[in-house]
Amino acid sequence: MSSVVIDPVTRIEGHLRVEMRTKTLETSTGNWTVVDEAYCSGTMFRGIEIILKGRDPRDAWIITQRICGVCPAPHAEASMQAIEAAFNVKPTPLAILVRNILHGAYYIYDHIIHTYLLIGPELGVLAKYPPMVPPALGKEGIAKLSLGSSYAQALDIQRKANEIVAMWGGKFPHHQTEYPGGMAVKPTAERIAKTLSKMTEIWSWIANVMVRDFMKILEANERIGEAISTILDVDFRGLQDLGASTGNFLSYGLFPDHENYDDWLSILYSPGYRKSALINAGAWDGERKAFDLKKIEEYVRYSWYENASGLHPSEEDLPKPNKEKDEAYSWLKAPRYDKRVYEVGPLARMINTFGTKWKIPMINPVTGEDLGYFEYEVQNPQGSVIDRVAARVALTLLIATKMFDWLQEAKSYLGEKVTVKKDKVREGEGFGLWEAPRGALLHYIRVRDYRIDRYQAVVPSTWNFSPRDDFGQPGAAERALEGTWLPEMSVAKICDAIYPEKDVDLSPLGIPKKVSWGEALAPALKQLGLARLNIEKVNGSEYNTTLALLVIRSFDPCIACAVH
Amino acid sequence: MGDFVEVERHSKFVRVCHWGIVITCLFLTLTGVQLAFGVKVIDDAQALHIRLGFIFLGLWILFSYFALTEEWKWISPKRIPYSVKFVIEEAIAWIKGDHVDDPRAYDPKRREYVEKVIPSQVLVWWTYVALTLVIGLTGLALYDPKTYNFVLKASEQLSNLLGVDSYAFIRATHRFVMFLYAAIAVTHAYAATIFGTLGSMIHGKRKEKVATVGDLKRKHVPKAIAGAGGR
Amino acid sequence: MIINQLLVDLKGGSVKLTRRNFVKLVSALGASAFLTTYKSDIVAALEETKDYWHIAWLNGGACTGCTISFAQTADPDILQILTEILVGNSGMPIVLPDYMETIHLASGSLAEEFKERWKRGKDGRRILIVEGAIQDPGYCVIAGKDFREHVLDAVKYADAIIAVGQCATFGGIPAAKPNPTNAKGLADFLREEGVNKEVINLPLCPVNADQLVVTLAAVVIGAEIELDDYGRPKMFFSTNMHNDLCPYRPYYDKGQFVEVPGEGEGCKYKIGCKGPITWTDCPLRKWNNGTSYCVEAGAPCIGCSEPGWPDEFSPFYEEVSNLTSAIIDPTKLGTGIFGATLAGIGVHAVRRSLKSKKEVEENE
Numbered sequence A: 001m002s003s004v005v006i007d008p009v010t011r012i013e014g015h016l017r018v019e020m021r022t023k024t025l026e027t028s029t030g031n032w033t034v035v036d037e038a039y040c041s042g043t044m045f046r047g048i049e050i051i052l053k054g055r056d057p058r059d060a061w062i063i064t065q066r067i068c069g070v071c072p073a074p075h076a077e078a079s080m081q082a083i084e085a086a087f088n089v090k091p092t093p094l095a096i097l098v099r100n101i102l103h104g105a106y107y108i109y110d111h112i113i114h115t116y117l118l119i120g121p122e123l124g125v126l127a128k129y130p131p132m133v134p135p136a137l138g139k140e141g142i143a144k145l146s147l148g149s150s151y152a153q154a155l156d157i158q159r160k161a162n163e164i165v166a167m168w169g170g171k172f173p174h175h176q177t178e179y180p181g182g183m184a185v186k187p188t189a190e191r192i193a194k195t196l197s198k199m200t201e202i203w204s205w206i207a208n209v210m211v212r213d214f215m216k217i218l219e220a221n222e223r224i225g226e227a228i229s230t231i232l233d234v235d236f237r238g239l240q241d242l243g244a245s246t247g248n249f250l251s252y253g254l255f256p257d258h259e260n261y262d263d264w265l266s267i268l269y270s271p272g273y274r275k276s277a278l279i280n281a282g283a284w285d286g287e288r289k290a291f292d293l294k295k296i297e298e299y300v301r302y303s304w305y306e307n308a309s310g311l312h313p314s315e316e317d318l319p320k321p322n323k324e325k326d327e328a329y330s331w332l333k334a335p336r337y338d339k340r341v342y343e344v345g346p347l348a349r350m351i352n353t354f355g356t357k358w359k360i361p362m363i364n365p366v367t368g369e370d371l372g373y374f375e376y377e378v379q380n381p382q383g384s385v386i387d388r389v390a391a392r393v394a395l396t397l398l399i400a401t402k403m404f405d406w407l408q409e410a411k412s413y414l415g416e417k418v419t420v421k422k423d424k425v426r427e428g429e430g431f432g433l434w435e436a437p438r439g440a441l442l443h444y445i446r447v448r449d450y451r452i453d454r455y456q457a458v459v460p461s462t463w464n465f466s467p468r469d470d471f472g473q474p475g476a477a478e479r480a481l482e483g484t485w486l487p488e489m490s491v492a493k494i495c496d497a498i499y500p501e502k503d504v505d506l507s508p509l510g511i512p513k514k515v516s517w518g519e520a521l522a523p524a525l526k527q528l529g530l531a532r533l534n535i536e537k538v539n540g541s542e543y544n545t546t547l548a549l550l551v552i553r554s555f556d557p558c559i560a561c562a563v564h
Numbered sequence B: 001m002g003d004f005v006e007v008e009r010h011s012k013f014v015r016v017c018h019w020g021i022v023i024t025c026l027f028l029t030l031t032g033v034q035l036a037f038g039v040k041v042i043d044d045a046q047a048l049h050i051r052l053g054f055i056f057l058g059l060w061i062l063f064s065y066f067a068l069t070e071e072w073k074w075i076s077p078k079r080i081p082y083s084v085k086f087v088i089e090e091a092i093a094w095i096k097g098d099h100v101d102d103p104r105a106y107d108p109k110r111r112e113y114v115e116k117v118i119p120s121q122v123l124v125w126w127t128y129v130a131l132t133l134v135i136g137l138t139g140l141a142l143y144d145p146k147t148y149n150f151v152l153k154a155s156e157q158l159s160n161l162l163g164v165d166s167y168a169f170i171r172a173t174h175r176f177v178m179f180l181y182a183a184i185a186v187t188h189a190y191a192a193t194i195f196g197t198l199g200s201m202i203h204g205k206r207k208e209k210v211a212t213v214g215d216l217k218r219k220h221v222p223k224a225i226a227g228a229g230g231r
Numbered sequence C: 001m002i003i004n005q006l007l008v009d010l011k012g013g014s015v016k017l018t019r020r021n022f023v024k025l026v027s028a029l030g031a032s033a034f035l036t037t038y039k040s041d042i043v044a045a046l047e048e049t050k051d052y053w054h055i056a057w058l059n060g061g062a063c064t065g066c067t068i069s070f071a072q073t074a075d076p077d078i079l080q081i082l083t084e085i086l087v088g089n090s091g092m093p094i095v096l097p098d099y100m101e102t103i104h105l106a107s108g109s110l111a112e113e114f115k116e117r118w119k120r121g122k123d124g125r126r127i128l129i130v131e132g133a134i135q136d137p138g139y140c141v142i143a144g145k146d147f148r149e150h151v152l153d154a155v156k157y158a159d160a161i162i163a164v165g166q167c168a169t170f171g172g173i174p175a176a177k178p179n180p181t182n183a184k185g186l187a188d189f190l191r192e193e194g195v196n197k198e199v200i201n202l203p204l205c206p207v208n209a210d211q212l213v214v215t216l217a218a219v220v221i222g223a224e225i226e227l228d229d230y231g232r233p234k235m236f237f238s239t240n241m242h243n244d245l246c247p248y249r250p251y252y253d254k255g256q257f258v259e260v261p262g263e264g265e266g267c268k269y270k271i272g273c274k275g276p277i278t279w280t281d282c283p284l285r286k287w288n289n290g291t292s293y294c295v296e297a298g299a300p301c302i303g304c305s306e307p308g309w310p311d312e313f314s315p316f317y318e319e320v321s322n323l324t325s326a327i328i329d330p331t332k333l334g335t336g337i338f339g340a341t342l343a344g345i346g347v348h349a350v351r352r353s354l355k356s357k358k359e360v361e362e363n364e
């Protein structure tokens, strides 16, 4: 056994260290190194909950946004809903629509960034699909080889999505326009019209490029599966057999119905599904179950805190950091539902809302052009790399389509009140339950004497990247890493093993030659100083962590979030 | 009953300055309230406020010049302790349902006051000076924070102590002093009315009591008076 | 004024971008307008240097919002910056062996090796960008090494140092009371460590992408950037939101205020706008490709460009003049004193009039 460490894990948000203890898998084709146990450590702590104590409750949503600059908007929303619950005030229907529009645009940006910039490069390389490989040869590479064409467009489209956020929020990251009981932004016909025009472009890109890119990866996936099965002589279908976790999926629901906010709120007081929302709540463990807020607890035995373990978020004290604590190995706590490990994120949202078979119509909301359906069936009930990517693409499409409905609906509310102002309460407490892109997000606020007395955030990446809990159960990602193959070869070699044929035509670059995919990559990587991409050296052996990184990144880790 | 003689109590110069101050102060308060609370008074409250602010400060400088050169003996800070005692006596007397005799008196032979101002007005004067200094400096700092940066710098330690930005502190101080100003002004105006000097600030003249030697020997007069007032 | 003349010339399209008028042009136009107007000139100026600039972007006690903000640049966009502008004609792309955790390809030990390569980059051409606060030892550890060490090490090699965002400049949210990890800005940290190197501070939360691009361009073409007392480029941070730039100012002067967020038109002073105590050019420059900014969207400005933020600027929805309210509220205290005075006078007057009546009666 040796220990392969990735530190820092990059192309994520924040500071994550992953340690993988290995074991040997003996098959007819040889001895292979696979992950036996994994340990995920968040290595940066700020103490935002401590900072919140004593402040004006209305400031909480602005401060908690700064938990993370990749997903500030969801923190704002969860926080605002917690404040509203404590203040006992409801946003107006118009405000709910405006929030859906703002947060919908935000979602589109976030899922696109992850799919292309963060997890995309490995997918593009493994799928032998140049549009998703970063534009390593600049403009020329994009023009001649389509190398990075989707990557470059993704940058453009995410920016346009964020321009919508800025239009309704003032700026992004860190929008500024929420208020207890409504929104500070005035909905106008002009804002709606501008949003519609941006959404028209964004929608077509998602339907025509993002969905197509995913289909290409899906096609290549079979090849990847066959090749790896042959090399290892194991039954490996492809990326659906990479990164399986517990099969428990938690979702809090997303995008309330502006005409049925009571259904949205009901879950704060009794178990439920939030059926009227675009995305439902639920605690899937092989079948659909109602979500019950009471069943959440946070464990800290392996976390650098002196706090009591196993408490409900409303009972937890402010964090008491202690970096010297015995056994501890992370700044993340270990949230559990019903004492068990649940995965959160896009896949959890899709499964809790639509089950394991999804069929999303692709009808251009502006032209009416029918592009058929985006159809997908979850391939691994325990979750997997490909299922998580699929869920992200599906949600991007779903939300982009829904944006048009909200905009249309908002038009009919123009002129009505957007805010019923509520400024303070002497005593109160409340939960905000929302879905961030990375999964279920909970904020809790307790107000005493008009000030924040206690604040608690339990964040998606805390669920997914938690260390072990008091019962010794590894976190969702730790579990998903178990069994992952750590090949002892370079990235170019892996590519050659999957795609031996020499069919990459270099003549557009003035090189009259056909080479294999690996042969094309090797010199490019070398020139860029990336020959040793994803290689970790341990006791003289060199392990390639590409597959492990795919598993890690499939959860879209955000460690600033996870620790806060 | 003593004798009375009519004298010119306030020169035209003083009166013009005084009412100029009163009027600018009134409009400063109105425009200030609009700036602070949105009580609509006039379209461009900001411009009027700042212009009036400068006129107000100018008048105050003239007024102070006069006070320094002509009235110093009545209002000099040396008289502050005496004034405080006087006010206390006055208050005690008031509670008992009694009142302190008016010390003001005029000596027609020498054609000058033996005592010109009610001692409590000495305190009013100095409070005015302090408040005007504060409201003026904070106003200037709000008007042009770069030029009057020294005001911000000077207040920094205090604002740090309160944990706010020094400019916010200046703003809060400016607003707060407005209230103090108003409080002093109404007290002062009330006192002027009940001590019968209002008319003298309008037409300049007042019937003053003719001073007798006994004036200085009344037993209720605090010791401090002897020698302290204008002799 | 020079600026006015420049603007007139600009309209006629007669001003060429030079190192000397660079800063003036930025101040006159605001960063985003400057970037759109002079994009081709910048690219041309940079291509002339035909040399690759090495950038290491380090993340400490950060939320990565500044990275995301940088990724929102439009004209030029981030891809152009990293592939065309900063690298001149070298043709090297986004995945260059520089360091930027959130987007570069390398992970783990190769990522750490990227930092070493940056250090070996060409003398005079190494830019260090720091995002996030610097905390006490143990609160931010990367590759087994404390973030403080990473910074001190990199600073030695940097030819220009840019701190981006509130956290890296003034400590930001992590340094807010009670500052659990003793977080501070880069300049303060270096001062404490006895390192004497200039830091260009680009505060705001997050950093404004256009400001960062302009600053990078200024560094690269060698334009002199004048800094204020807090290390912020004067071209961005010398105008007061409220006195110099705010388009809602006429409402303030008229006394027309928004009282319920989102309802009605007016100045945002009464819902807590910190414009009067904030020195930035947000109204000129705006955010996200010039789309909007906080006040335009209806929100109060919260003053994220200033040292002392957030503590000295909160409660965010409290009026500027009431900010001392944690201890005293000048309006309430003032009204109280004024009211008490009136009451005192009232009592005095009533008693006086009763007494004089009595005296009149006695005399009769």
Ligand code: HEM
Pocket (backbone or CB within 6 Å): B025, B028, B029, B031, B032, B033, B035, B036, B046, B049, B050, B052, B053, B054, B056, B057, B135, B136, B138, B139, B140, B142, B143, B144, B171, B172, B174, B175, B177, B178, B181, C321
């Ligand atoms: C009796 C005298 C004065 C009163 C009662 C007064 C009152 C006020 C009040 C209430 C405000 C609004 C403050 C806030 O927003 O909280 C204000 C603002 C201001 N005052 Fe005065 N003020 C006086 C004298 C002056 C003077 C002498 C100046 C100096 C030139 C001045 C300059 C300003 C300025 C520049 C502002 C800020 C306006 C802005 O918001 O830009 N004030 N004043």
Ligand code: HEM
Pocket (backbone or CB within 6 Å): B009, B018, B021, B022, B025, B117, B118, B121, B125, B128, B185, B188, B189, B190, B192, B197, B198, B199, B200, B201
């Ligand atoms: C903010 C506004 C005001 C200021 C700054 C102010 C200032 C002064 C000062 C400094 C004096 C002392 C002059 C002296 O010792 O001879 C004075 C006297 C006087 N003020 Fe005012 N005043 C103000 C408002 C008023 C108002 C509203 C009234 C009347 C309703 C008034 C009536 C008088 C009178 C009658 C005197 C003469 C008092 C005396 O001779 O003892 N003042 N004022």
Ligand code: NFV
Pocket (backbone or CB within 6 Å): A013, A068, A069, A070, A071, A072, A074, A075, A436, A437, A438, A439, A441, A459, A460, A461, A462, A557, A558, A559, A560, A561, A562
């Ligand atoms: N985990 C997390 Fe976040 C998200 N999405 C969330 O609340 O990334 Ni920064």
Ligand code: SF4
Pocket (backbone or CB within 6 Å): C241, C242, C243, C246, C247, C248, C249, C250, C252, C266, C267, C268, C269, C273, C274, C275, C276, C295, C301
């Ligand atoms: S208070 Fe704010 S909104 Fe109002 S004028 Fe000043 S900067 Fe503009």
Ligand code: SF4
Pocket (backbone or CB within 6 Å): A171, C204, C205, C278, C280, C282, C293, C294, C295, C300, C301, C302, C303, C304, C305
């Ligand atoms: S307007 Fe104020 S809060 Fe908004 S970005 Fe500018 S400085 Fe920050």
Ligand code: F3S
Pocket (backbone or CB within 6 Å): A066, A069, A173, C061, C062, C063, C064, C065, C066, C131, C132, C164, C165, C166, C167, C168, C172, C173, C204, C205, C206, C207
């Ligand atoms: S809160 Fe985030 S946006 Fe930058 S300034 Fe701090 S890292």
Ligand SMILES: [Mg+2]
Pocket (backbone or CB within 6 Å): A049, A456, A457, A458, A564
């Ligand atoms: Mg927490």
